[in-house]
Amino acid sequence: MGEPLLEVIDLRVHFETDDGLVKAVDGISYTVERGETLGIVGESGSGKSVSSLTVMGLTRARNARISGTVRFDGQDLLTASDEEMRAIRGDDVAMIFQDPLSSLHPFYKVGKQIAEAVRAHREVSKAQAWDRAVEMLGLVGIPEPRRRAESYPHEFSGGMRQRAMIAMALANDPKLLIADEPTTALDVTVQAQILELIERLQSEFDTAVVVITHDLGVVAEMADEIAVMYAGRIVEKANADTIFAAPEHPYTWGLLSSIPRLDSPRGEELVPISGRPPSLINLPGGCSFHPRCPYVREAHKRVDPTLDEVPADPNHLVACLLAPEVRRQLWSELRTGVAPDEARKDVMTEEEVA
Amino acid sequence: MAAYIARRLIWVVFLLFMITLITFVIFSVLPSGDPAVLRAGRQPSPQLIESIRHQFGLDKPKPVQFVNYIGDILPFLGHNGFYFGFSYQNQTQVLPEILNRLPNTIFLTVGAVLLWLSIGIPIGMISAVKTGSWLDRLLMSVALIFISAPVYFLGLVVLYLFADDIGKFPLLPGNSAYSQATTFWQKGEALIMPWCVLAASFAAVYARFLRGNLIDTLQEDYIRTARAKGLSERRVLFRHGVRAAITPIVTLLGLDIGILLGGAILTETVFNIQGIGRYAYDAITNSDLPVIQGTVLFGAFFIVTMSLIVDILYAFIDPRVRY
Numbered sequence: 001m002g003e004p005l006l007e008v009i010d011l012r013v014h015f016e017t018d019d020g021l022v023k024a025v026d027g028i029s030y031t032v033e034r035g036e037t038l039g040i041v042g043e044s045g046s047g048k049s050v051s052s053l054t055v056m057g058l059t060r061a062r063n064a065r066i067s068g069t070v071r072f073d074g075q076d077l078l079t080a081s082d083e084e085m086r087a088i089r090g091d092d093v094a095m096i097f098q099d100p101l102s103s104l105h106p107f108y109k110v111g112k113q114i115a116e117a118v119r120a121h122r123e124v125s126k127a128q129a130w131d132r133a134v135e136m137l138g139l140v141g142i143p144e145p146r147r148r149a150e151s152y153p154h155e156f157s158g159g160m161r162q163r164a165m166i167a168m169a170l171a172n173d174p175k176l177l178i179a180d181e182p183t184t185a186l187d188v189t190v191q192a193q194i195l196e197l198i199e200r201l202q203s204e205f206d207t208a209v210v211v212i213t214h215d216l217g218v219v220a221e222m223a224d225e226i227a228v229m230y231a232g233r234i235v236e237k238a239n240a241d242t243i244f245a246a247p248e249h250p251y252t253w254g255l256l257s258s259i260p261r262l263d264s265p266r267g268e269e270l271v272p273i274s275g276r277p278p279s280l281i282n283l284p285g286g287c288s289f290h291p292r293c294p295y296v297r298e299a300h301k302r303v304d305p306t307l308d309e310v311p312a313d314p315n316h317l318v319a320c321l322l323a324p325e326v327r328r329q330l331w332s333e334l335r336t337g338v339a340p341d342e343a344r345k346d347v348m349t350e351e352e353v354a
Numbered sequence: 355m356a357a358y359i360a361r362r363l364i365w366v367v368f369l370l371f372m373i374t375l376i377t378f379v380i381f382s383v384l385p386s387g388d389p390a391v392l393r394a395g396r397q398p399s400p401q402l403i404e405s406i407r408h409q410f411g412l413d414k415p416k417p418v419q420f421v422n423y424i425g426d427i428l429p430f431l432g433h434n435g436f437y438f439g440f441s442y443q444n445q446t447q448v449l450p451e452i453l454n455r456l457p458n459t460i461f462l463t464v465g466a467v468l469l470w471l472s473i474g475i476p477i478g479m480i481s482a483v484k485t486g487s488w489l490d491r492l493l494m495s496v497a498l499i500f501i502s503a504p505v506y507f508l509g510l511v512v513l514y515l516f517a518d519d520i521g522k523f524p525l526l527p528g529n530s531a532y533s534q535a536t537t538f539w540q541k542g543e544a545l546i547m548p549w550c551v552l553a554a555s556f557a558a559v560y561a562r563f564l565r566g567n568l569i570d571t572l573q574e575d576y577i578r579t580a581r582a583k584g585l586s587e588r589r590v591l592f593r594h595g596v597r598a599a600i601t602p603i604v605t606l607l608g609l610d611i612g613i614l615l616g617g618a619i620l621t622e623t624v625f626n627i628q629g630i631g632r633y634a635y636d637a638i639t640n641s642d643l644p645v646i647q648g649t650v651l652f653g654a655f656f657i658v659t660m661s662l663i664v665d666i667l668y669a670f671i672d673p674r675v676r677y
Contacts, residue, residue, distance in 0.1 A: 058581055090584030097582075102575040106593055106674055117583040152673045168583070 003074065004031040005208050006055070006176055011068035013047075013054050017059075020281040024050040027234035028070075029307075030225075032176065037202065039210045039219030039240065041255065042229035048212045051229075052077075052178045056095055057085035073175065091121040094169035098181035100161035104153035111137070111149025114168045121172050136167035159190035161199065166189045170201060177202070178210045183218055195222060216255055220244065228252050231278050231288040234307060238316035248310055248318040248327045250293045253334055272273060273337075287321055294340040295322060295330065295348065359666065366658050371424075373654045376649060378420050381643050413508035423647065437510035438651075439644035441637070448648040452630060456652075458532075459629035462621065463614040464553040465545055467607070475603075478564025479596060485569055494565070497558035509551045509624035516547065529625045548625045552618055556610060564603060571599040601671050608664030609657065616653025 013025040025047040032038045042048045053059045055070055056076060070077040072093065077085065097103045105113060114133035118124060123131070130149070138144035140163040152160055155289055162182060168320035169177055183191035189352075199222055202209050211219055219240065227237040228251060234280065236249040238295040247253055254273035275292035278284055284291050293300070300321050310316040311324055320327065326347060378662055395609035407413045411422060427438060438448035477497070481490045492531050500508075515521050517528035527535075531544035570579070580594045581587075617631025669675045 056582060086584050086586065088584070095578060095582045099575060099577060103579045105576040105671060106600070107597060116585065120584050120586075120589075125569055154674050165579075233456065241549070 002034075005034045005073060006032040006210075007056065007069070007071040009069040010173060011054065011070060011099070013050050013059060014065040014067070016063040016065065017091070017273045017281075019258055024230050025054065028116075028227075028229070028232075028234045030227050030234065030237065032208050032210060034208055035206045036224045037211065037219075037222050038334065039223030039226040040229055041164070041214065041216055041219060041286070042209060043214055043277050045231075045280065046229040047232040047280075048229045049180050052095065052180060052185060052210060052212055055067070056093060057082075058089075060085075073274055080278075080290045087121070090117050090169075090174075090194070091172045093176045093178065094172070094174040095178040095180065095213070096162070096165045096169045097183055099185045100158065101185075102152060103165060104161060106153060109150055109152055110156065110164050112121045114149070114164070117168050118171050132171060133167070133225070136171050137311060138166065140167045141193075142162070158186050162186060162190075162194050163296075166194075166197065166201070167239070169197055170205065173205060174207060176208045178212070180212045181214070182211065184213070191218070198222070216244075217259060220280065228255070231283060232280060232320065233288065234317070235320070236290065236316075236318045237307070238310075238318075242313065242316050246328075247331065249293055249320050250322075250325070250330075251289050253331065253340075254292075257334065257340075271350070288320075295326075295344050299322070305327055355666075355669065355677050356402070356506055358512050359662075362662050362665070366662065369658055372578035372655055374424065374427075374651055375420065377647050377650045378416075378423070378643075381576070381641070381646060382416050384641075391665060404605050424479055427476060428650070437650040441642050448644050451633065451645075452648055452652055455630050455633055456626050459615060459622070459631065461541065462545060462548055462552065462627060465549040465610060466556070466614065466618075469549050470553035470557035470560060473553065474560030475564060475600075476603070477557070477561040479568060479591075480598075481561065481565040482516045482572065483591065485565075490565075494562065497561050500554045500558040501562075503555070505555065505618075505620040506552060507619060508554060509548070512551055532625060542593065545625075545627075548621050550625065551624075553622045560603060560606070563606065564599060565601040567602060568595060571595050571645045574598070601668065604667060604671060605638060605664050608660045608667070612657035612660030613653075614658040615660075617649065621629075 007030070009029050010027050011025055011029070012023075012027055015022040020296060026091070028042075028047070028051060030038065040048045040051070050059060054066060055072070055077060057080070059066065060082070066078060070076065072088070073176075075084075075088075080088070103190075104110065110310065111130055111133040114136060115126065115129035117134050118129040119126070122129075128151060134149050136202075137149055142148050142160055142163055148156075148160075153164070156164060159196045162185075166182075178196070180320075183194050186194060193199070195218065197212075198209060201207065206299045209222070211217060211222060216226075223240045225237065225241045226240050227234045228249065229235065230251050233239070236243070236247060236252050238247075243252065244256070251273070257271045258273060273292055276290055278291070286299075287293070287296075287301050287305050288298045290300045295334060305319040305321045307319045310318055318327075322330075329347045330343050331344055334340065338346070379566070388481070404413075406621070411419055414422070423439065440446070440543060441451070449677060475491050477485040481493050484490050500576075510600065514531055516525045517521055517668065518524040518526060519528040519530075521528070525548050527544040529538075532548075534543040535544045565642075567632055572591075577594055580590045585594075614632075617629055617634050619631035620631040620636050623635060630652060634653075636651035637649065669677055
């Protein structure tokens, strides 16, 4: 195993804006081992994209205050020069984005854009880069790649465009692929194909993958480890199996309960998480999830939870002020389909109710 | 594409016809001096006026006059070549006079275009890349000044300062220089000030426009992708950013060229350049209908043609556009 490929330690990314200091990422830590998959799950505004863009060095704007450590393959990325980061981007670390139509330049042929990525990092001729582009398009399952490389992005379908983006990202055989909402803009059936493609390429080239999504279903199969982010912090992190079998954070419970199920009876209401994501300028005091938490106590409004290990499982971290036994009891109720309010009444004593 | 061009050409013909008609109607309706009287000179006798009227075909009903005019313009309708009539003011034929003056207008236009592009585009790019900096603010303030200053004002100021006959700092040929210049280089030198004056406000407009466009373009997702690929910032800016941001400027440029070829009236007047604009201006002052119609037709032709060229060009620049 050796050293992890990517180590993020207490990363903070704050943006100074006219409206105030936006704490997009407020102290997160995670690691990604070589060849493994990490899923980062959270709503819009949770900081999941910003953290990955920062790893790539794409948030070095004038008003950004970045602190912490990001170590990739032994090199500290936050203190690396712009030129060093440019050399890493697209070569050792690659990223694909949510909307492949707007993420590809409309005026250039697809093959040209892939070849451009190759020539940015390899001393090859235009013809060789073009061949590599065609090879990659074939690898991602695009039929007639040599002909298709001459097409423009708007001439591809959504799924093919995302495949092309993956081809472009993997053209230089990166050690880490960051996929930011790779399937959100696609039809469901195409989503499955794309995820399958990423998995296949990952095992073929031993690439580590970070999948960022708001959809737990997307990472259910792919991820080895899942980190749940809320309001710029990681609120729970565990093996993928544990997250689905024995989650311990009310937000994770909410995410799981809100997934519509194929086998639920017709007409059954969806169970959303009430409320909205908080402003990253004016975070709620104490636990940042407390305004939306069905199990909130008075103390939770003042005390900031820390990310601690769960008693039985050192790989499972959760940031919640509820006692572990309480959490386990609540989950055992919720997983049988009991509504959150009912579960709370059953498990928790009613003193100190918020 | 060929079908599109054919359709557009038909539209061009139709537009030019409509413009000619409208011009004719306007000047028929406006109260202006009777051209025959103007032509006749001092204290004309009624017979003289009548004979002049007949000579110019002014005694025929208006619609007939119009039809005759159209027939004369088009070649092969009973006579050879294009015939644009005689100026009411002097006996010169309109078409040769326009063609005589056209090179001057073209020279003025081409020089100004090259100048404003080479100033405006770099400034627009610098401002966009360094948005919010003191340099950006300075450049945009200067641009605002040049947009606001009218051409004739700027022209007179420049003459006052730099003309070698009357200026404070005699550097450049004064405003009679162009009409007196003979060689190409002399003419070019005489045009330096007009070029600067004409280019000033256009450069400012283009700089501001490109700045806004480029700032928006640099927010696009494909710019983020280009950076994520590890491309150099220079390549991202030029090949990805400017390449996308410049397309509306091509359209704008085409139209501006079309308009200027129809005559930069103010510049030509201030600097005494015998171009189409000056010709038109004089004709309007003298209610010289054939000249007005001729210059309007030329101007419209240039604008409409440049518009067509630019639209076709757009299809080559932006592959998403298909006709």
